[in-house]
Amino acid sequence: GENVEQHPSTLSVxxxxxxxxxxxxxxxxxxxxxxxxxxxxxxxxxxxxxxSNVGEKKDQRIAVTLNKTAKHFSLHITETQPEDSxxxxxxxxxxPGGGADGLTFGKGxxxxxxx
Amino acid sequence: GAVVSQHPSxxxxxxxxxxxxxxxxxxxxxxxxxxxxxxxxxxxxxMATSNEGxxxxxxxxxxxxxxxxxxxxxxxxxxxxxxxxxEDSSFYICSATTSGRSGELFFGEGSRLTVL
Numbered sequence: 001g002e003n004v005e006q007h008p009s010t011l012s013v014x015x016x017x018x019x020x021x022x023x024x025x026x027x028x029x030x031x032x033x034x035x036x037x038x039x040x041x042x043x044x045x046x047x048x049x050x051x052s053n054v055g056e057k058k059d060q061r062i063a064v065t066l067n068k069t070a071k072h073f074s075l076h077i078t079e080t081q082p083e084d085s086x087x088x089x090x091x092x093x094x095x096p097g098g099g100a101d102g103l104t105f106g107k108g109x110x111x112x113x114x115x
Numbered sequence: 116g117a118v119v120s121q122h123p124s125x126x127x128x129x130x131x132x133x134x135x136x137x138x139x140x141x142x143x144x145x146x147x148x149x150x151x152x153x154x155x156x157x158x159x160x161x162m163a164t165s166n167e168g169x170x171x172x173x174x175x176x177x178x179x180x181x182x183x184x185x186x187x188x189x190x191x192x193x194x195x196x197x198x199x200x201x202e203d204s205s206f207y208i209c210s211a212t213t214s215g216r217s218g219e220l221f222f223g224e225g226s227r228l229t230v231l
Contacts, residue, residue, distance in 0.1 A: 034220065043121070043208050043222035044159070089158060103220060107158045 002027040004092050006106025014114050019080055021109045023090035024072040032093040033066060033073045034103070037086045044089060048075070077111075085113045117143045119211050121223030128199055129231055136194045136226045138209030144189035145211035149220070150182070153206040165192050199230040 003026040013019045025033075031052040036044035050057045050064045050073065057064050063076040073092075077084055090106040118141040128134050138148055147166050151159040163179075165171040165186035173179045181203075183195040192211075196203055208225045 036222070041225070041227070043119075043210075043225040045222065046219060049219065103161075105158045108156075110156075 002104040004104045004106045006090050010110045012112040019077045021075045021088055023106050025092040027094050029094040030092040034091050035075050036089045039086045080113050082113050117221045119221045119223040121209055121226055125227040127229045130200055133197045138192045138223050140190045140211045147212050148192040149210045150194050151208045201230045204230045
């Protein structure tokens with residue numbers, strides 16, 4: 001089955017700096033890669049996702065890049081703000097429809113924004 | 116985005132009792148719902164997948180008689196923790212999706228279960 005590795009487990013950056021979280025996956029058939037943000041005591045929220053036919057996707061301060069050859073994808077947050085502090089999870093799915101079935105999650109990255 | 120509501124958000128119960136957690140998709144029809152368990156500072160562990168009108172598919176190691184899942188309609192799935200014990204204390208999260216290429220996953224807010 002799919003195996004998703006996420007690094008680092010904890011990331012501390014100064015407010016205003018950029019943060020990068022990296023994930024690797026094992027199943028070359030994976031075709032859907034979402035990122036979730038989880039605040040303390042709440043459920044995860046989808047913040048951005050990318051499908052295997054695209055190499056990069058951007059939404060304001062958040063971007064995701066995908067390297068299918070190397071089987072890794074990364075989350076980039078620019079101009080970090082205190083409200084970006086949370087746990088971020090990457091995930092990968094090899095569902096034939098490219099949907100969310102059968103998602104495998106990374107172990108999460110605790111992002112801390114230092115004021 | 117789509118909204119998934121989970122209830123209750125927290126519950127405390129005595130050992131031996133059963134607890135039901137509801138997961139509702141408020142503005143879309145969820146063909147599939149997932150139930151996860153999350154321990155402190157850890158990732159989401161998939162417990163089971165449920166499709167409307169059919170029996171849930173449980174992950175290896177998850178006791179189906181202990182964690183009863185019912186997906187009675189396209190907008191409601193329930194998880195019942197039967198004869199709860201302190202080791203069942205955890206954060207339970209549901210998610211819902213519509214199948215297909217645009218099948219994004221939407222999570223509920225989670226339910227904190229504490230068994231005394």
